[in-house]
Amino acid sequence: MIDDKIGKAIQALDNTKEYSHLVKDPVDIDSIVWLNGSTPIEKSVIEAKIVEMAYIKKREKEYPSIVDQLDDIYHNGIDGWKATIKTTKDKYPKE
Secondary structure, three states: OOOOHHHHHHHHHOOOOOEEOOOOOOOOHHHOEEOOOOOOOOHHHHHHHHHHHHHHHHHHHHOOOHHHHHHHHHHHHHHHHHHHHHHHHHHOOOO
């Protein structure tokens, strides 16, 4: 299955937009066709959203589960939890 990064980015930016996009080429922003008078979203805005979503996805995968984070707080306190979380934040810093 192809990951439709462009479609997900458009939906995250404005879920009222109507468009058609050939998912066969999930990175070709030029293949978007805006439908029913939907004002196009600038390509640079869509591209920035795709980058942001990839960054968030990487960080989310690295963080311990909520259950493990709560267990960490219980056993090691807030400072111990912060140290655990900081590892991921340092690995994927915000731009």
